[in-house]
Each structure stands twice: as C-alpha cells, then as structure tokens.
Amino acid sequence: MRKILLLAAASLALATAASAQTVKVSVTAIVEHPALDAVRDGVRDGLGEAGYKEGENLEFTYESAQGNTATAAQIAREFVGDNPDVIVPISTPSAQAVAAATRDIPVVFTAVTDPVSAGLAKSNEEPGGNVTGVSDLSPISDHVALIKELVPDAESIGFVYNPGEANSVVLLDLFKKAAEEQGLSVVEAPANKSADVQAAARSAVGKVQALYVPTDNTIVSALESLIGVAEENDIPLVSGDTDSVERGTLASVGFNYYQVGKETAEVVVRVLKGENPGTIPVTFASGTDLVVNRKAAEAMGVDLPQAVLDRASKVIE
Amino acid sequence: MSAIAFWGAVELGLVYGFVALGVFLAFRILDFPDLTVDGSFPLGAAVAAVALTAGWNPWLACFIAALGGAACGLVTAFLNVRFGILNLLASILTMIALFSVNLRIMGRPNMAVLNRDTVITPFYDLGLPDHLVRPLVLAVLIIIAVLLLARFLGSDFGLAMRAAGANPRMARANGVDVGRQIYVGMGLSNALTGLAGALFAQVSGFADVTSGVGTIVVGLASVIVGETLFRSRAMLIALAACVIGSVIYRIAVQLALSADLLYLKPSDLNLVTAVLVALALILPRLRAGRRVAR
Numbered sequence: 381m382r383k384i385l386l387l388a389a390a391s392l393a394l395a396t397a398a399s400a401q402t403v404k405v406s407v408t409a410i411v412e413h414p415a416l417d418a419v420r421d422g423v424r425d426g427l428g429e430a431g432y433k434e435g436e437n438l439e440f441t442y443e444s445a446q447g448n449t450a451t452a453a454q455i456a457r458e459f460v461g462d463n464p465d466v467i468v469p470i471s472t473p474s475a476q477a478v479a480a481a482t483r484d485i486p487v488v489f490t491a492v493t494d495p496v497s498a499g500l501a502k503s504n505e506e507p508g509g510n511v512t513g514v515s516d517l518s519p520i521s522d523h524v525a526l527i528k529e530l531v532p533d534a535e536s537i538g539f540v541y542n543p544g545e546a547n548s549v550v551l552l553d554l555f556k557k558a559a560e561e562q563g564l565s566v567v568e569a570p571a572n573k574s575a576d577v578q579a580a581a582r583s584a585v586g587k588v589q590a591l592y593v594p595t596d597n598t599i600v601s602a603l604e605s606l607i608g609v610a611e612e613n614d615i616p617l618v619s620g621d622t623d624s625v626e627r628g629t630l631a632s633v634g635f636n637y638y639q640v641g642k643e644t645a646e647v648v649v650r651v652l653k654g655e656n657p658g659t660i661p662v663t664f665a666s667g668t669d670l671v672v673n674r675k676a677a678e679a680m681g682v683d684l685p686q687a688v689l690d691r692a693s694k695v696i697e
Numbered sequence: 698m699s700a701i702a703f704w705g706a707v708e709l710g711l712v713y714g715f716v717a718l719g720v721f722l723a724f725r726i727l728d729f730p731d732l733t734v735d736g737s738f739p740l741g742a743a744v745a746a747v748a749l750t751a752g753w754n755p756w757l758a759c760f761i762a763a764l765g766g767a768a769c770g771l772v773t774a775f776l777n778v779r780f781g782i783l784n785l786l787a788s789i790l791t792m793i794a795l796f797s798v799n800l801r802i803m804g805r806p807n808m809a810v811l812n813r814d815t816v817i818t819p820f821y822d823l824g825l826p827d828h829l830v831r832p833l834v835l836a837v838l839i840i841i842a843v844l845l846l847a848r849f850l851g852s853d854f855g856l857a858m859r860a861a862g863a864n865p866r867m868a869r870a871n872g873v874d875v876g877r878q879i880y881v882g883m884g885l886s887n888a889l890t891g892l893a894g895a896l897f898a899q900v901s902g903f904a905d906v907t908s909g910v911g912t913i914v915v916g917l918a919s920v921i922v923g924e925t926l927f928r929s930r931a932m933l934i935a936l937a938a939c940v941i942g943s944v945i946y947r948i949a950v951q952l953a954l955s956a957d958l959l960y961l962k963p964s965d966l967n968l969v970t971a972v973l974v975a976l977a978l979i980l981p982r983l984r985a986g987r988r989v990a991r
Contacts, residue, residue: 412964443954446967449908450709450915451950453901457705457828458698458954472807473905479811480902481705483827499809499903543800544906546807572796 403432403652404439406459408478409470411447413601415623415637419470419491422641423648430649439464449473456481466648471597472498472546479511486657489513490644491637493547493595495662504662512657514644516665518551518595518620521558522633526670527618528562530631530682531590536565538584538591538615540577540606542598543570551594551620574602581609593629594620603627607676614681622671626696630680631672631688640665669693698955704828706951708900710944711835713915715893717923717939718839718846719886720916725935726850727862727882729777732788734916735909736795737769737887741894742904743799746808749899755816759895766891769795770883778876792909799906807905815899831900838896839940842889847933849885858882890916918974919943925980949974 407423409416424440432438441462445452456477459467466486469475475489479500490513492498501507504515527537539555541548556566567587571580577599584591591610593599599606600621607628610617619629622636643665651657670688673696677684689695698706716734723731741762748758769791776787800806820830849855860868861878869875890912898904923942927934953969 444964444966446964447907448911449901449903449905450713450897451954451966453897454702454705454709454947454950455954456901457708458702458951460828461699461701461703461705463699473903473907476807476809476811476903477901480900497805497809498807499811544796544806546805546905549805 404464406464407442407468412444418637419641422638426642426645452477487511512660514663520554524558534589538588540569548596577602578605591617611679625671706947708832710947714940714943716916717919717943719889722886733773734890736792737766737890738894738912739909741891742898743802745895746904749813762895763888763892767884767888770887774880774883811902
C-alpha cells in the first residue's frame with residue numbers, strides 16, 4: 381500500500397513538473413462539418429508552427445456538441461473545470477456557452493460572424509473581459525461582384541440559407557445591401573434543416589440566374605443536394621467559402637477555413653505569451669483566394685471568363 | 698470529471714428537471730405524448746432573452762416565459778380537445794409553428810444573455826464559488842416546484858386529472874371534465890418547460906432557436922431513468938425521481954464527454970449517451986427478469 385502511495389506521489393510530482401512547460405488549449409465546436417473541422421486543424425497546425433507541438437509541449441483537446449446546445453453548455457463547463465490556458469470555441473453558440481461559463485480563463489473564439497451582436501465583445505476594437513477572437517464575416521460584396529462577372533446577364537440571385545442560423549441572417553442582410561448597390565435583386569430560398577435544402581433550391585429555379593450559398597452550417601452540410609439542383613437546371617452556384625468549391629460549387633473568393641484556424645492560432649499564441657485577451661481587437665479573417673471549379677462550370681453551363689481564370693489562385697479541374 | 702464539470706452537469710440536470718416534470722405531467726399523468734416541449738423550451742428561452750435585454754426583472758422574465766410556455770400547451774390541447782386532432786400530431790403542429798414564432802420573438806435566431814442580470818446574479822454574493830451557486834439556487838427552485846406539484850396532484854382537482862389520464866371513460870362517467878383536465882395539464886406541463894428554457898438561457902448565456910431539438914427525448918429519458926431507479930406510488934417520490942433522473946442523464950452525458958480513455962472520438966458522444974441511458978433502462982429489467990425466472 382505504501383509503495384503504491386509513493387508511486388502515485390512520484391508520478392503526480394512528475395506530472396506537475398511536465399505541466400510547467402506544457403500549455404493546454406481546449407477547442408470545441410457546435411457541430412462537426414468540413415469547414416469547422418478545418419478551423420480546428422488550422423488552430424492545431426498554427427500552434428505547431430509557433431512552437432507549440434502536440435505531444436511535446438501542447439495538450440490539445442477537442443469536443444463537438446453534435447448540434448446540441450445543452451451539450452455545448454456542458455462542454456463549456458467541462459473545459460472550465462480542466463482549467464486550460466486558452467479555450468477556443470468555434471461558432472456562435474459554442475462561444476456564448478464558453479463565455480457564460482468563465483470570467484477568468486482566456487477565450488479566443490473563432491468562426492463567429494458578428495461577435496458584438498452575439499454578446500461576446502463590447503466592441504470589435506476592444507472586446508473587454510477575458511474574450512477576443514476571429515470573425516469569419518465573408519467578403520460579401522466581393523461575392524456579388526464575382527457573380528456579376530461570372531453571370532453578366534444576371535438580374536436576381538437566389539440566396540439559400542437556414543433562417544435559424546444567426547450568422548446566415550446577418551449575411552443575408554449584408555448580401556441584400558451589396559446586391560442592391562450593384563443593381564441586382566435577391567430571392568430568398570430558406571431551408572430549416574438539411575433535408576429541406578433541395579426543395580428550397582428548387583423553389584428558386586426559374587426566378588434566378590444564379591444561386592449563392594453563404595457560410596451556413598445547415599446548407600453546407602447538405603451542399604451536394606444543392607449542387608445537384610444547380611447542375612440540373614444550369615444555374616451557376618457560387619459559395620461563400622472556398623472549401624465548398626472543391627465539393628462542386630462554381631467559384632468563391634475569400635478565405636478557407638483552415639486559414640481562419642491558423643489566424644486564430646496567432647491570436648491564441650499572443651494570449652499564451654501573456655497578452656490580455658480583452659484588449660486584443662477582434663481579427664477579421666482575411667484572404668483573397670479565388671477558387672474556381674472547371675468541372676462545375678461545365679455542368680452548370682458557364683463559360684469561365686479568361687479574366688477570372690487568370691486571377692484564380694486555384695483552378696479545380 | 699472535474700468538480701466544475703460535475704456541478705455543471707448537476708446544474709443543467711436541474712434546469713432540464715423542470716422539463717422532466719412537465720413531460721411527467723403530460724406523458725405519465727395525462728398519457729399525452731407531447732412534442733410541444735421541443736418548441737416551448739426555446740420559446741421560454743426566447744421570451745426570457747427578449748425580456749432581460751429590455752431590462753426587465755429576471756423573475757418577471759421567468760414568469761412571462763412560463764406563461765408563454767403555458768400558451769403553447771393550450772394551443773396543442775385546443776387542437777386535440779376541440780378538433781379531435783390526434784394528440785401526437787397536434788403537438789407536432791404546435792412544435793413546428795413555434796420555430797417560426799420563436800424567430801419572430803427574437804427577431805433573429807440567436808440572442809445573447811451574457812452580461813445581463815439573471816435570477817442567479819444576486820446570489821453570487823453569497824461567497825460560494827460560481828459553479829456551486831447556480832445548482833444551489835436551481836435546487837431550491839425545483840424543490841419548491843416538486844412540493845407544489847405534489848400538493849396539486851394530491852388535491853381533488855389533481856386526482857381528477859390523474860383519473861382523466863388513467864381512464865378517460867371512467868373519469869367522464871364520474872363527472873370529470875376530461876377536456877378541461879387536458880387544458881390545465883398541458884398548460885402546466887409546458888409552463889414548466891418554458892420556465893426551463895428561461896433558466897437555460899440565463900445559465901448558458903444565450904437563447905438559440907435550435908436549442909429545442911430533442912427536448913422531448915431528454916425529458917422522457919429523465920422520467921424513465923427516474924422511474925427505473927425509484928419505483929414508488931407516492932407522488933412526491935415519483936416527481937423527485939424525475940428530477941434525479943434528469944441530473945443522472947446529464948452526468949451520463951458528462952461521462953460520455955470525458956470518456957477519451959476508451960478510444961472514443963468526440964463524434965461518438967450521442968452514441969455513448971444513448972448506450973448509457975439504454976443501460977439504465979435495461980439493467981433493472983434484467984434484474985427483475987432473473988427474479989421472475991427464479
């Protein structure tokens with residue numbers, strides 16, 4: 381018995397000694413889908429590049445709430461109990477759950493469209509408290525301009541989104557504003573769950589010359605059914621994120637979520653080095669990647685303008 | 698599992714304990730499979746979020762949320778009693794309508810309650826750590842609810858309600874107005890769920906229209922887990938069992954979350970939760986089966 385106790389004490393001492401140099405970063409997302417998973421991987425790799433390597437001096441944990449907000453609240457409390465150096469919540473509800481659960485542990489949210497209206501930051505310049513992060517607000521007017529360039533005779537654009545997602549509603553307002561400025565009208569195609577995406581897209585057929593899908597968790601997780609409708613009816617489909625272009629949308633300009641994760645990691649590193657998160661301004665994810673999909677162009681009956689092809693940072697064949 | 702995680706699970710279990718009490722009323726007392734709760738839970742959260750943002754007293758916000766929940770239950774009861782729509786279908790209709798209603802109430806799908814005064818705020822001055830204050834306040838609230846409900850179900854009116862659920866024909870023959878019992882029972886059931894939603898928004902920092910998904914499953918699981926652990930005909934114990942069932946359900950989820958020892962991935966969470974709840978349901982039955990076999 382005494383031996384066991386001694387052994388336990390020794391291993392405990394060892395563990396505390398090791399943890400002196402090890403940093404602990406806990407990551408959580410509301411749901412698992414390719415874009416959010418890419419953010420997570422970006423955070424991990426970004427930390428690695430900054431010298432925090434998993435298995436050496438970084439303890440990296442990840443939990444998904446599988447779409448359930450009560451689980452998100454439980455994950456938040458579990459993380460707070462583990463007392464990590466930084467908590468990185470991905471998406472709005474996860475970030476709110478974590479922010480409600482701790483007033484001390486630094487929080488670096490990411491993939492939140494509008495941190496101020498989500499109650500996470502007092503202002504984007506000075507978030508206040510223990511929270512800062514990265515916003516994934518899409519470069520919306522660039523998207524409208526891209527649609528205009530790809531479909532010169534477009535008059536109205538179908539906007540496929542879930543009215544139940546906070547981010548998407550913000551994006552819809554911005555999109556309408558940008559489209560109006562560029563002389564285009566917007567037709568809403570709402571889908572409350574992934575099973576409704578196809579029907580929503582069909583409802584826009586005949587009314588629009590192009591379709592647009594924002595960074596909407598529901599729609600993006602059922603992207604293939606939307607692509608099917610676009611290809612069937614020769615309607616060009618532009619997406620808000622570049623990851624979706626690889627899955628078969630026509631084109632997008634913006635950031636990829638892996639890059640967003642890396643930008644988040646930079647903020648995490650600043651916090652790890654001792655900066656106060658409340659005074660770090662919210663970062664807006666950047667990136668001017670233009671990605672086009674030649675195969676999708678053929679399927680959707682679009683002649684890709686040479687100017688677009690010349691500018692593209694990546695052409696998917 | 699850390700202490701904070703454990704008490705966090707207790708806290709959410711107590712919040713969902715109000716849902717369990719509501720589901721017990723509808724499902725066990727009235728024999729009414731009620732999916733309205735998937736809509737009245739986020740409705741309660743939405744109403745509370747809007748009220749708190751407008752600077753209302755948090756207790757008043759809870760009260761209005763409970764009233765809103767009651768209204769949802771009454772709509773379902775109305776469709777069922779007045780027009781004879783099958784109870785399950787009536788509740789599904791209300792539930793899907795509530796999704797749009799909740800979007801209207803908040804004006805957007807997600808609303809922050811962070812940095813607002815809640816019913817818990819004044820108790821933070823007790824000198825206890827935050828993660829203990831929340832479950833403590835909630836425990837007091839739910840004990841009051843359980844006592845009041847037990848009292849209600851033991852009254853003449855409550856006994857008539859139990860009769861209406863157990864055997865509507867017999868109850869009718871004895872002069873019980875079964876329709877009225879369904880109105881009151883469903884109103885009360887969803888008022889409890891609306892209150893749960895309001896409390897959820899306050900302890901989790903946000904109201905989100907998607908937060909209702911699966912509420913009925915959680916409520917039912919809590920009721921059944923509670924019943925399996927505490928078999929009793931005494932109403933007070935049956936009600937308390939629902940609350941304890943809800944807390945156990947949350948602790949099971951917490952275990953599933955921290956079960957990274959067994960080669961489990963985060964994506965396995967729902968599966969692990971289902972297995973844990975199923976085990977809670979199966980084990981007593983196996984024990985009983987062996988007794989019978991003997």
